Amino acid sequence: MNALLVARRDLGAYLGSMSAYVIIASLLLLNGLFFHAWALGAESARYSHEVLEDFFYLNWGFAVATAVLLTMRSFADEASQGTETLLRTSVVSDGAVVVGKWLAAMGMVGTFVALTAYMPGLIFVNGKVSLTHVAVGYSGIVMAGMVASAIGVFCSALFRNQIASGIVAGVIAVYMSVLAWMVAEIVAAPFSEIAAYTALFNQHFVPFMEGRFALSSVVYHLSLTAGFLLAAAHVLHSRRWE
Amino acid sequence: MIRVDNLTRYYGDFAALEGVSFELDEGEIVGLLGLNGAGKSTTLKILAGLLMPSLGAVSIDGIDLLADPDRVRARIGYLPEEPPLYRDMTVTAFLRHAGRIKGMSGSAVTARIPAVIQACDLVGREHQLIGTLSHGYKKRVGIAQAIIHQPKLIILDEPISGLDPAQIVEMRKVIRGLGDGAAVIISSHILSEISQTCDRILVVNDGQLVAQGTEAELVDRTGGANKLLITVRGEAAPFGEWLRGSELVTEASPREATAGQACFLVTMASDQREELLAQLVAKGFGLRLVEAPEDELEEIFLGLTHKEVAA
Numbered sequence: 001m002n003a004l005l006v007a008r009r010d011l012g013a014y015l016g017s018m019s020a021y022v023i024i025a026s027l028l029l030l031n032g033l034f035f036h037a038w039a040l041g042a043e044s045a046r047y048s049h050e051v052l053e054d055f056f057y058l059n060w061g062f063a064v065a066t067a068v069l070l071t072m073r074s075f076a077d078e079a080s081q082g083t084e085t086l087l088r089t090s091v092v093s094d095g096a097v098v099v100g101k102w103l104a105a106m107g108m109v110g111t112f113v114a115l116t117a118y119m120p121g122l123i124f125v126n127g128k129v130s131l132t133h134v135a136v137g138y139s140g141i142v143m144a145g146m147v148a149s150a151i152g153v154f155c156s157a158l159f160r161n162q163i164a165s166g167i168v169a170g171v172i173a174v175y176m177s178v179l180a181w182m183v184a185e186i187v188a189a190p191f192s193e194i195a196a197y198t199a200l201f202n203q204h205f206v207p208f209m210e211g212r213f214a215l216s217s218v219v220y221h222l223s224l225t226a227g228f229l230l231a232a233a234h235v236l237h238s239r240r241w242e
Numbered sequence: 243m244i245r246v247d248n249l250t251r252y253y254g255d256f257a258a259l260e261g262v263s264f265e266l267d268e269g270e271i272v273g274l275l276g277l278n279g280a281g282k283s284t285t286l287k288i289l290a291g292l293l294m295p296s297l298g299a300v301s302i303d304g305i306d307l308l309a310d311p312d313r314v315r316a317r318i319g320y321l322p323e324e325p326p327l328y329r330d331m332t333v334t335a336f337l338r339h340a341g342r343i344k345g346m347s348g349s350a351v352t353a354r355i356p357a358v359i360q361a362c363d364l365v366g367r368e369h370q371l372i373g374t375l376s377h378g379y380k381k382r383v384g385i386a387q388a389i390i391h392q393p394k395l396i397i398l399d400e401p402i403s404g405l406d407p408a409q410i411v412e413m414r415k416v417i418r419g420l421g422d423g424a425a426v427i428i429s430s431h432i433l434s435e436i437s438q439t440c441d442r443i444l445v446v447n448d449g450q451l452v453a454q455g456t457e458a459e460l461v462d463r464t465g466g467a468n469k470l471l472i473t474v475r476g477e478a479a480p481f482g483e484w485l486r487g488s489e490l491v492t493e494a495s496p497r498e499a500t501a502g503q504a505c506f507l508v509t510m511a512s513d514q515r516e517e518l519l520a521q522l523v524a525k526g527f528g529l530r531l532v533e534a535p536e537d538e539l540e541e542i543f544l545g546l547t548h549k550e551v552a553a
Contacts, residue, residue, distance in 0.1 A: 086326035
């Protein structure tokens with residue numbers, strides 16, 4: 001319940017700030033351009049499900065970027081306004097503050113994701129699309145957004161400076177998206193297996209992209225989200241003992 | 243009742259606070275005095291639940307901060323030097339949010355807001371965006387968020403810093419009204435402010451509580467009661483001569499006075515104010531005014547913190 005109070009306040013701050021609109025609008029524009037050029041721009045005829053996979057492939061990256069860019073200000077804004085004090089002297093636990101900020105970010109990421117729905121709609125109009133594939137793909141996108149938002153909130157709690165937070169969250173997201181897979185290719189077992197398993201995109205999103213619901217990947221996404229949120233709460237709690 | 247017992251806080255090896263103990267009663271307004279780095283902010287942050295103590299305990303109505311921090315925080319209102327305000331919210335929306343995160347129900351906050359608006363003299367500003375308010379009004383909103391949930395302990399860190407003289411007078415009125423049902427602790431480096439607003443004073447120096455009591459008690463303790471500013475009718479020379487010849491007086495130095503009057507700052511070896519004044523009247527000097535020196539609290543403070551009085 002307390003987390004919802006924080007979420008409502010943060011959502012209001014997002015909706016009242018120009019930067020959130022600029023971030024979402026810019027990424028939607030880029031997403032649309034890439035979709036048009038890449039997914040729809042193939043010279044040879046393609047099946048609708050292949051175009052849809054390309055859409056999810058692109059949308060995954062843009063959803064992660066949206067989450068990182070939005071969350072980098074989560075605690076930085078509180079620190080700059082001095083309102084961190086208000087939260088930390090309230091009865092809202094550190095964990096609820098973190099969850100509230102994550103929920104607000106997810107509200108914005110969810111809005112971004114929802115606004116991309118016209119793209120599968122275009123495929124639907126011009127071809128034949130399985131609604132199950134769309135639903136499964138979008139659930140993968142939302143889970144990627146959950147993980148990226150949790151990473152962003154954690155980094156924001158850690159650094160309280162939005163530039164540092166954004167950079168580190170970006171590095172973690174890029175590592176988990178792409179670099180982990182590349183690392184898996186060049187190191188020996190068992191490290192290669194570990195690195196490959198942690199690769200968020202290759203290992204855990206591709207099934208969703210292809211319309212296959214992978215329960216183990218759901219667990220992985222949820223575990224990562226919970227892990228980063230827990231770490232963020234610990235960062236806040238440790239500040240009381242600094 | 244707020245009880246602070248043997249409060250100690252280390253930052254690494256540095257002891258910012260060492261063995262500080264005091265109690266605050268409901269309705270008391272207490273001033274926390276100290277130089278920069280003396281330990282005032284650390285004390286207030288621990289009381290507010292922002293920092294945890296390395297040793298010692300803080301309890302409000304018998305509830306221990308370490309054992310049950312949430313219940314203690316629900317009983318504390320805190321205004322840091324820079325008010326924690328969401329500039330994009332209106333005063334009412336912000337107070338509603340502040341009340342909710344301090345554990346109040348929606349209906350309780352709605353019922354409480356008018357009283358807080360009144361107490362903090364924010365009438366007419368309820369629907370204004372906080373970012374557009376003057377510094378003085380922002381401070382008042384800061385106090386309003388600190389008292390919205392009717393805390394048992396109100397902590398105000400430098401509440402008048404940055405205010406103009408008119409705002410200071412208004413803020414003083416607001417602060418005086420807070421002591422109803424709560425203990426108030428105010429940190430300030432403006433000694434006259436503490437003197438005018440507080441019932442009791444705590445003096446911290448180098449992380450330790452070096453003195454506590456009412457201003458009068460501190461005056462007595464530091465020998466301040468041995469000083470008087472005396473104004474009589476007539477010329478300065480004979481009055482000064484008589485004072486310097488008196489066995490009760492150890493020092494008498496002239497002060498500026500209006501025409502036809504003489505004013506002296508008189509220092510005695512001990513508190514013999516009554517005897518001195520009786521002798522003065524018996525001697526036929528036209529006594530016009532007897533008062534404590536204005537810089538008394540400053541002298542007491544500097545004496546307690548072992549600082550030299552600037553020449």
